Amino acid sequence: MTTGTDHGIGEAVAARIEQRWAILSIVIVGVLVGMAAFIGIHQATMPQGHVETADPRTLHLSGEFIESNLGSEVEPDGSVTVRAIGQQYSFTPQCVLVPTETPVTFRTTSADVVHGLLIEATNINVMLVPGYVSVLPTRFKAPREHVMPCQEFCGIGHQGMWGKVKVIDKAAFAKLAAARRRLTCVD
Amino acid sequence: MLTSKRLILAHFWLAFAAFGLALVLGAWQMFVRSPLNAWHFNPEFYYRSVTAHGSIMGYVLPTLVAMGFGYAISEAALEKPLLGRRWAWTGFWLVAAGAVVAMIPVSLGWASVLYTFYPPMVGNPFYYIGVVMVVVGSWIWVALMSINLAAWKRDNPGKPVPLAMFANVAGSYLWGWTAVGAALEIIFQILPVALGLRGTIDAGLARVFFSWTLHAIVYFWLIPTYIAYYTIFPRAIGGRLYSDAMARISFILFLVVAMPIGVHHLFTDPQVGAGFKFMHSVFTGLVALPTLLTVFTICASAEIASRLRGGSGAFGWVKALPWANPIMLATALSLVMLGFGGAGGLINMSYQLDASIHNTQWITGHFHLIFGGAIVIMYFAIAYDLWPHLTGRALDSFGLMRTQLWLWFIGMIVTTFPWHYVGVLGMPRRMAFYDYANPAISPQAFSVSMSVIGGLILLISGALFLAVLIRGHRAPGTDVGPYQFAVAVHVPARIPVALNSFGLWLALMVGLTVVNYGYPIAQLMVLPETSVPAVYVGAGR
Numbered sequence: 140m141t142t143g144t145d146h147g148i149g150e151a152v153a154a155r156i157e158q159r160w161a162i163l164s165i166v167i168v169g170v171l172v173g174m175a176a177f178i179g180i181h182q183a184t185m186p187q188g189h190v191e192t193a194d195p196r197t198l199h200l201s202g203e204f205i206e207s208n209l210g211s212e213v214e215p216d217g218s219v220t221v222r223a224i225g226q227q228y229s230f231t232p233q234c235v236l237v238p239t240e241t242p243v244t245f246r247t248t249s250a251d252v253v254h255g256l257l258i259e260a261t262n263i264n265v266m267l268v269p270g271y272v273s274v275l276p277t278r279f280k281a282p283r284e285h286v287m288p289c290q291e292f293c294g295i296g297h298q299g300m301w302g303k304v305k306v307i308d309k310a311a312f313a314k315l316a317a318a319r320r321r322l323t324c325v326d
Numbered sequence: 327m328l329t330s331k332r333l334i335l336a337h338f339w340l341a342f343a344a345f346g347l348a349l350v351l352g353a354w355q356m357f358v359r360s361p362l363n364a365w366h367f368n369p370e371f372y373y374r375s376v377t378a379h380g381s382i383m384g385y386v387l388p389t390l391v392a393m394g395f396g397y398a399i400s401e402a403a404l405e406k407p408l409l410g411r412r413w414a415w416t417g418f419w420l421v422a423a424g425a426v427v428a429m430i431p432v433s434l435g436w437a438s439v440l441y442t443f444y445p446p447m448v449g450n451p452f453y454y455i456g457v458v459m460v461v462v463g464s465w466i467w468v469a470l471m472s473i474n475l476a477a478w479k480r481d482n483p484g485k486p487v488p489l490a491m492f493a494n495v496a497g498s499y500l501w502g503w504t505a506v507g508a509a510l511e512i513i514f515q516i517l518p519v520a521l522g523l524r525g526t527i528d529a530g531l532a533r534v535f536f537s538w539t540l541h542a543i544v545y546f547w548l549i550p551t552y553i554a555y556y557t558i559f560p561r562a563i564g565g566r567l568y569s570d571a572m573a574r575i576s577f578i579l580f581l582v583v584a585m586p587i588g589v590h591h592l593f594t595d596p597q598v599g600a601g602f603k604f605m606h607s608v609f610t611g612l613v614a615l616p617t618l619l620t621v622f623t624i625c626a627s628a629e630i631a632s633r634l635r636g637g638s639g640a641f642g643w644v645k646a647l648p649w650a651n652p653i654m655l656a657t658a659l660s661l662v663m664l665g666f667g668g669a670g671g672l673i674n675m676s677y678q679l680d681a682s683i684h685n686t687q688w689i690t691g692h693f694h695l696i697f698g699g700a701i702v703i704m705y706f707a708i709a710y711d712l713w714p715h716l717t718g719r720a721l722d723s724f725g726l727m728r729t730q731l732w733l734w735f736i737g738m739i740v741t742t743f744p745w746h747y748v749g750v751l752g753m754p755r756r757m758a759f760y761d762y763a764n765p766a767i768s769p770q771a772f773s774v775s776m777s778v779i780g781g782l783i784l785l786i787s788g789a790l791f792l793a794v795l796i797r798g799h800r801a802p803g804t805d806v807g808p809y810q811f812a813v814a815v816h817v818p819a820r821i822p823v824a825l826n827s828f829g830l831w832l833a834l835m836v837g838l839t840v841v842n843y844g845y846p847i848a849q850l851m852v853l854p855e856t857s858v859p860a861v862y863v864g865a866g867r
Contacts (some may be wrong), residue, residue, distance in 0.1 A: 150816045157569055157622070164618035172611040175676035176604070184678045186593060186600045190849065195858050227861075248596075252447050252861050253529055255594075255685050259752035259766060262682040266595045268530045269446060269858040273596040286766040290685035290754040292440050294447060294863070295370045298757040 184262075191272040193248045198224060204248060210321035211236055211243075213313075218242040225254035225267045225289060228296035232323035234303040235287070237279055238312035245275040255291035258304050266291060279306040327808050329407040330397055331716050333414055337394025338709060338716075340422055341387050342792060348382035349788040351375045356741070356781035361762045361771040369758035373438040376756065378429060380441030383698075385460050386425050388547040391705050392501070393417065393467040395550050396494050398712055400471060402809040403488035404478045410470045417470075420463030428456025436864035440756065442540070443516060445532045449863045451520035454512045461505050468502040471495050486821040489573055490557040490811045496577040497549030499828060500542060500584060503835060507538025507588070519860045526857035530597030531850040537588035538843060545584035545613070547697055551704035552576070555624045555657060558711050560812035562653035565631025568623045570814035574825045576616035576623075582834045583612045586842035593680050597856075598846050603677060605842055610675040617668055621661065628657075630815065652727040656707035659735040660700045667696035670746065685756075688749025691742040698784075699738040703731060706791055715809045719801040726794050733787035741780030744773035 179185050198204040204224055210232050212220045219241055224231050226249065237243050247256060249267040257264040265273045289300035305324045315322055328334065355375055357363055401408050408414060430452065431437040437449030475487065475495050487495075511532050518524045560567045567573065589606035592598050629643055637646025648654050670692045673679045683689065713721045748770040753760070762771045824830060850856060 153569065153815065156626075157572055160622045161572075161619060164615055164622075167618065168611045168614050171614075171672060171675070172608050175607060175611075175678060178676075178678050179604075184681070186603045186677055187596055188600045190597055190599060190853065192853060192856055194855050251859075253444055253533075255754075257685065257752060257754060262678075264594050264681045264684045266592075266685075268533065268596055270528065270856040271530050271596040273594075284766075286752075286764070288754040288757075292373070292444060292756040294861070295373055295438065295758075297373075298369055298759050301761075 187274045191274065192270055193272045195248070195250050195269045198248070198250055203246070206231070208321060210323040211316075212321055213316045218244065219312075221245045221247075223247045223256075224250050225256065225293075225300075226250040227252060227294050228289070228300040230256070230287065230289075230300070230302035232302075232325050234305060234324040236305050236307065236312070236315075236322045236324040238309045239279055239282055239306055240309055241278070241312075243277050243279065245273070245277065247273045247275075252293050253291050254289045254293050254300070256287060256302075257290045258285045258287050260285055264290070282306050282308055327405065328398060328401050328715050330401060330411055330414070333408075333411060333418065334394045334398050334712070335716050336418055337390045337397070338712075340418075340425075341390035341394065342709070342795065344382045344386045344390075344425065346788055346792055348379045348387070349785055351379040352383075353781040353785040355379065356778045359757065359759050360774045360778045362775055362778055363759075370435055370438060372758035373440065373756075374432060374435050377432050377438050377440050381428060381432065381457070382425075384441050384543070385457060386421070387705075388550075388701075389460060389464045389501075390421060391708070392497060392546065392550050393421070393464060395553070395708055395712075396467060396471055396498060398716075398809070399490045399494045399553070400474045403491040403494075403811060404474060406478070408470070409474050409477055413466055414470055417463040417466030420466070421460050424456045424459025424461075424463060426456070427459060428453050431456075431864075434864075439863055442536065443511070443532070445511075445516055445519070445527045446529050446858050446860045447863050448516060448519050448527070448860045451517060454517050454520055458509065458512055458517075461509060465502060465505070468498040471498040484820070486570075486818055487826055488811065489567075489570055489814075490553055492574055492826070493549065493553045493556065493577045495828065496581045496831075497546060497553070499832060499835070500549070500581050501546040503832075503839070504539050504542035504546060504585060507535045508540075511535035511539075525860055527860050528850060528857045530595070530856060531847070533592060533595060534589070534598065534843070534846055534850060537591045538585075538839070539588070540591050541588040541610075542584040544693070544697065545580050547701050549577070549580065550708060551660065551701045552580075552620060554704045554708050554711075555620060555660075557811040558708065559624065559653060559657045560627040560631060561810060562711060563628065563631040563648050563651060565627055565634060565812075567812045567814040568626035568630060570816070570818050571821070571825060572619055572623050574821075576619045578825070578831050579616040579619075580613070581828075581831050582838065583609050583615075585835055586838040587613060589842070589846070590675060590680070593677050594684050597850060602842065602846050607675060607677060609838075609842070611672075614668065614672060614675075617664070621664070624657070624661065627812075650724065650728070652710050652724060652731060653707050655728055656703050656710075656731050659731060660703045660707075663695055663699035663703070663735070663738060667692060667700055671696065683749050685754060686749035687745050687753045687755050690755045691745030691749060694745070695738060695742040699735070699742070703734050703738075706731065706734070709791075709795060712809070713795060713798045714804065714806045717799055717801075718803055718806070719798060720804045720806075721794070721798040721801065723794055723797055726790060726797075730787050730790040730794060733783055733790065737780050737783030737785075737787055739780070740783060741777045744776040744780075748773045 249269040254267040285304040287302040431450035437453035439449045556573045587609040632643035632646045637643030
């Protein structure tokens with residue numbers, strides 16, 4: 140009989156410990172999710188809000204991704220928009236020119252298969268899916284060069300698809316922008 | 327009592343033979359892309375190899391292990407011969423034929439699209455047909471597990487379903503439903519294009535369908551491992567399972583929340599809006615719960631075993647565990663890798679942190695540590711534990727087994743830790759080679775070389791594993807008795823209906839999938855002009 144009672148007590152203790160651990164687990168997960176949500180809203184690092192499309196068959200004929208419109212453009216409010224496309228196996232422009240300490244928005248798409256674009260030593264990382272436009276707001280702190288590889292398998296030449304980003308001083312960028320409509324560091 | 331021994335052995339041997347082949351490819355890939363390889367080579371061979379490595383490790387190995395182990399569980403836990411053994415053989419041959427049908431075009435370089443497919447790139451149709459055959463073969467297993475459970479319940483009304491079978495059936499349902507995403511993508515999107523019936527494809531929609539499969543498939547891979555934690559490990563070390571109910575809750579949680587989280591693979595994709603990305607991020611956090619519960623229950627079960635052996639002290643009991651036992655060793659090493667891999671997973675779960683490592687080598691390191699490490703090392707343990715019951719012969723090269731397990735653990739750490747590190751530096755994944763002379767890339771050269779050594783250690787460990795199993799077939803015969811699963815400390819006499827059946831949980835699984843995937847899929851289907859021209863791979867050879 141005593142063993143029966145011990146058994147009952149043991150079971151209750153086991154269940155209680157287990158319950159405490161379950162509650163702690165829920166708290167851990169809750170804190171992590173809450174942290175991600177808080178940072179997302181607070182620092183405005185949220186993914187693209189809306190789905191935009193662009194037909195890869197007519198990219199080169201009309202619309203914002205025609206060749207003469209690719210590169211960095213200064214908007215009336217002083218921010219910069221970078222338009223770029225990925226195709227097997229290069230980016231256009233192959234070298235992106237951006238100013239320091241300025242809001243920069245990347246608007247990118249693909250002309251053929253799925254590509255990706257990541258800029259090393261930053262948290263800029265985006266997929267280029269043909270048919271859709273990827274929008275990514277960002278900011279560069281200091282002048283330097285970054286490599287910009289394609290980060291998604293796009294065919295047998297994938298390993299050769301490396302672009303570049305050149306960050307230059309805000310004032311120097313403004314001087315160049317006064318002379319040209321669209322800026323890249325290729326020309 | 328196991329009666330379908332030939333059937334189970336066939337599954338395991340096909341799984342492990344394919345695994346050996348894919349392991350060789352993996353080690354070769356590690357080498358050719360590293361700075362240690364000074365020779366030029368055709369990059370197409372690399373992508374061909376990655377396609378084969380991924381398809382075998384992702385589709386063939388875990389599916390066959392889950393199927394073979396599932397049949398064994400059904401017979402041993404329900405204590406009756408498998409119903410539908412002929413159907414089970416049909417399923418096996420479908421998987422085997424599918425693997426061959428898929429691998430022929432891959433090895434010829436006609437389908438170097440990687441196992442994640444990447445439309446609008448489209449390869450030879452037989453590659454996709456082969457993959458579909460593998461999936462359909464495994465669906466026969468899903469149906470058989472359900473049928474065997476139903477028959478047992480009819481004969482044993484009101485009795486608790488044995489935990490191993492409960493978990494096994496949960497895993498089979500999870501797989502049956504999660505495979506639907508990729509099946510829809512292949513059958514309605516890719517195959518018509520591969521066969522030349524259509525020339526365009528919606529790449530964004532295809533990625534959403536694939537994400538439906540891509541994450542929950544990982545939990546399908548994981549479930550045999552968790553079954554081993556709960557039902558093999560405590561018995562093998564001479565202890566008892568801490569809690570039967572918590573085990574059931576963990577498997578139910580996997581079934582319900584593993585599905586509606588796949589969009590975390592698409593955090594940086596343009597075709598899904600921010601709202602659904604957030605939803606999927608939250609559910610990804612929830613799926614950490616069953617793992618946290620499991621770690622507690624398994625460690626507590628280990629403590630019970632140790633104290634029964636005379637272990638004492640707050641931490642001193644760890645020393646008294648039977649470390650010479652390969653199952654003990656495998657489980658401990660698996661939990662260490664699960665800890666590191668799980669921590670990495672929590673990082674990937676947040677959109678903000680994911681942005682710095684998405685599609686870098688970090689991700690490759692992450693899933694090799696979790697799947698190749700924590701999960702596959704328990705596949706070894708399952709095989710070691712089951713083998714004597716399948717062959718009727720002793721499997722007693724314990725020293726060799728321990729060496730093999732240690733090498734797998736060390737190899738996996740040496741491979742994946744540098745891999746994570748170069749990922750943080752921003753090294754993109756899936757590239758045939760890198761220009762290590764570029765000053766932006768040269769700091770990564772040393773770490774990549776380290777990974778090559780890890781790959782080599784893994785290859786040696788894999789060879790040892792196959793050697794142990796082959797020796798098991800040549801050992802003298804022995805009587806090992808019936809195959810048994812761990813018993814809970816407090817064996818439940820009765821169990822709430824919710825923890826003994828699946829109706830409610832299946833409804834939740836499907837419901838949550840519809841909630842979390844319905845809108846993104848519907849939106850892309852009605853959005854005009856999102857289909858883009860297909861780009862054929864390996865054509866014109």
